[in-house]
Amino acid sequence: MSETCKVSSERRGDVAILWTDGYINNQGGEEIAREAYSHLDQGVRALVLNLEKTRIVNSIGISILIEVLEKVMDRKGVLAFCGLTPTIDKTFRIMGLAQYAEIFPTQDEALKKVAAQTA
Amino acid sequence: MSETCKVSSERRGDVAILWTDGYINNQGGEEIAREAYSHLDQGVRALVLNLEKTRIVNSIGISILIEVLEKVMDRKGVLAFCGLTPTIDKTFRIMGLAQYAEIFPTQDEALKKVAAQTA
Amino acid sequence: MSQGGSAPPGLAAAGSREVSMTIPVAPEMEIVATAQAAALGEYLAMSRDKIDEVKLALVEACINAFEHANCRDEQLHLTFRLGKEGKEREWLEVEVLDRGRGFNHAAVEAPSPEKTFSSHRKRGWGLQIIKSLMDDVDITSGEWGTRIVMRKYK
Amino acid sequence: MSQGGSAPPGLAAAGSREVSMTIPVAPEMEIVATAQAAALGEYLAMSRDKIDEVKLALVEACINAFEHANCRDEQLHLTFRLGKEGKEREWLEVEVLDRGRGFNHAAVEAPSPEKTFSSHRKRGWGLQIIKSLMDDVDITSGEWGTRIVMRKYK
Ligand SMILES: Nc1ncnc2c1ncn2[C@@H]1O[C@H](COP(=O)(O)OP(=O)(O)O)[C@@H](O)[C@H]1O
Ligand SMILES: Nc1ncnc2c1ncn2[C@@H]1O[C@H](COP(=O)(O)OP(=O)(O)O)[C@@H](O)[C@H]1O
Numbered sequence: 001m002s003e004t005c006k007v008s009s010e011r012r013g014d015v016a017i018l019w020t021d022g023y024i025n026n027q028g029g030e031e032i033a034r035e036a037y038s039h040l041d042q043g044v045r046a047l048v049l050n051l052e053k054t055r056i057v058n059s060i061g062i063s064i065l066i067e068v069l070e071k072v073m074d075r076k077g078v079l080a081f082c083g084l085t086p087t088i089d090k091t092f093r094i095m096g097l098a099q100y101a102e103i104f105p106t107q108d109e110a111l112k113k114v115a116a117q118t119a
Numbered sequence: 120m121s122e123t124c125k126v127s128s129e130r131r132g133d134v135a136i137l138w139t140d141g142y143i144n145n146q147g148g149e150e151i152a153r154e155a156y157s158h159l160d161q162g163v164r165a166l167v168l169n170l171e172k173t174r175i176v177n178s179i180g181i182s183i184l185i186e187v188l189e190k191v192m193d194r195k196g197v198l199a200f201c202g203l204t205p206t207i208d209k210t211f212r213i214m215g216l217a218q219y220a221e222i223f224p225t226q227d228e229a230l231k232k233v234a235a236q237t238a
Numbered sequence: 239m240s241q242g243g244s245a246p247p248g249l250a251a252a253g254s255r256e257v258s259m260t261i262p263v264a265p266e267m268e269i270v271a272t273a274q275a276a277a278l279g280e281y282l283a284m285s286r287d288k289i290d291e292v293k294l295a296l297v298e299a300c301i302n303a304f305e306h307a308n309c310r311d312e313q314l315h316l317t318f319r320l321g322k323e324g325k326e327r328e329w330l331e332v333e334v335l336d337r338g339r340g341f342n343h344a345a346v347e348a349p350s351p352e353k354t355f356s357s358h359r360k361r362g363w364g365l366q367i368i369k370s371l372m373d374d375v376d377i378t379s380g381e382w383g384t385r386i387v388m389r390k391y392k
Numbered sequence: 393m394s395q396g397g398s399a400p401p402g403l404a405a406a407g408s409r410e411v412s413m414t415i416p417v418a419p420e421m422e423i424v425a426t427a428q429a430a431a432l433g434e435y436l437a438m439s440r441d442k443i444d445e446v447k448l449a450l451v452e453a454c455i456n457a458f459e460h461a462n463c464r465d466e467q468l469h470l471t472f473r474l475g476k477e478g479k480e481r482e483w484l485e486v487e488v489l490d491r492g493r494g495f496n497h498a499a500v501e502a503p504s505p506e507k508t509f510s511s512h513r514k515r516g517w518g519l520q521i522i523k524s525l526m527d528d529v530d531i532t533s534g535e536w537g538t539r540i541v542m543r544k545y546k
Pocket of ligand 2: 059456457459460461490492493494495500515516517518519520538
């Protein structure tokens with residue numbers, strides 16, 4: 001159905017950008033995890049997750065994002081989010097995702113910060 | 120509510136363009152009629168109704184548009200539509216509106232034709 | 239659904255492909271009802287234009303009940319069903335039930351553009367539009383009220 | 393509504409401000425349900441962000457019923473109510489009722505980011521999110537099932 005999440009990504013040097021489009025539930029979360037892990041396996045050290053085309057992330061989706069974040073931290077990598085709606089931002093803060101990952105308004109800001117950290 | 124129709128308009132010489140935004144029911148239809156009649160009273164001879172921001176026109180709304188069309192024809196004026204979704208276009212054809220008013224894909228085409236007819 | 243395929247496996251598994259709702263008989267509630275039709279059409283990945291046709295047919299059926307039925311319970315009962323004919327042809331069915339005064343459907347005079355344009359009575363197009371936009375339409379009516387069931391194939 | 397004012401006169405006139413619906417217990421049906429919440433929020437001219445909060449709370453409540461309730465009737469019963477407190481404060485209330493096995497709400501351990509990040513169990517956030525996003529939440533549960541009523545002010 002139309003709301004189901006589509007994930008696309010692009011590698012730029014050490015950084016991979018992932019874009020989501022639609023509802024992030026367990027399937028959407030797993031889709032993101034697959035894409036993220038494949039980049040990590042190929043040597044990417046920083047991930048930027050751009051959610052600007054997503055309006056709902058349910059708690060199961062977020063719990064999967066937390067697993068991705070832990071795996072990135074295990075490998076001393078960086079995970080940043082951008083393009084969150086106020087509601088998604090609020091939910092990320094409630095669940096503590098915001099304590100361990102960085103959240104930026106725009107993709108450019110996220111990329112700039114992440115590039116500095118992995119340089 | 121968000122779907123309720125907003126109507127705006129602009130006069131360009133002998134022609135007035137009306138834009139709708141949202142659901143056209145009896146109220147929306149009457150809103151359009153008011154706006155159209157005020158232009159006719161001020162000497163406008165041709166009306167272009169741009170519905171590109173409307174996805175539903177119910178049969179009551181259309182019956183009011185037919186009244187507007189009749190009034191325009193009584194005054195030897197011209198009424199043209201543009202920006203119809205396929206469903207609105209289909210409904211206009213079923214109810215015969217398309218037999219008496221002209222329908223154009225774009226506002227530019229409608230304006231060009233209407234200008235030629237009133238020249 | 240993340241595979242974007244046609245048959246919603248979840249619903250099929252649950253053995254139930256029906257969403258029902260009750261809305262008050264009140265202006266603009268027909269638009270609230272169309273949100274449901276749109277959501278289920280999107281669930282089937284029906285095209286936007288077909289969804290618009292279902293929405294308009296539903297609007298017309300709701301307005302008829304609002305205007306003519308004089309519902310005893312001041313409510314409209316809607317049921318949306320998803321189904322499949324054979325292997326491929328998925329459909330969305332919308333039922334609108336009112337507990338109003340009913341009418342004799344066979345006695346309703348068919349409208350025509352000529353009559354509409356030559357007379358003061360411009361109304362009378364609702365049922366015609368419903369029949370033109372939907373693939374199957376079934377109307378039953380009596381003292382108990384009116385039920386209109388209309389189906390659109392994907 | 394063409395005046396874009398706050399109180400929907402139609403509904404008030406009809407004396408009824410309630411929309412109820414029944415959806416199958418099936419994956420992604422929670423998203424179909426949110427279409428209704430959104431339509432009613434828009435009817436009240438609630439902000440998009442508040443509508444998103446209602447939608448997420450509804451999603452969480454539906455998922456809980458799908459996952460935990462083991463519903464006898466394989467259905468979820470939703471009721472949306474519009475109301476007003478005093479002269480100005482309009483609200484949208486969403487009730488989710490399942491005829492499942494129920495649970496002891498008081499015994500549910502509250503989640504925390506620390507526990508979530510240090511253990512393998514990352515779930516357990518649904519109710520917390522619902523309480524954080526909605527203005528009033530009331531949960532009753534028993535052998536008959538679970539009812540969660542949540543309200544959001546415009
Ligand atoms: N739900 C209903 N209950 C009672 N009468 C109805 C209902 N639906 C339609 N009718 C009758 O059928 C007639 C034709 O309806 P319709 O084609 O929708 O045109 P309109 O509503 O514009 O008159 C109505 O005028 C009314 O008498
Ligand atoms: N509708 C329900 N029926 C039965 N049990 C429920 C229901 N909703 C919640 N629960 C119970 O409450 C617990 C906490 O729910 P929640 O906070 O949503 O987290 P999660 O669903 O991720 O476990 C669930 O694990 C379940 O045991």
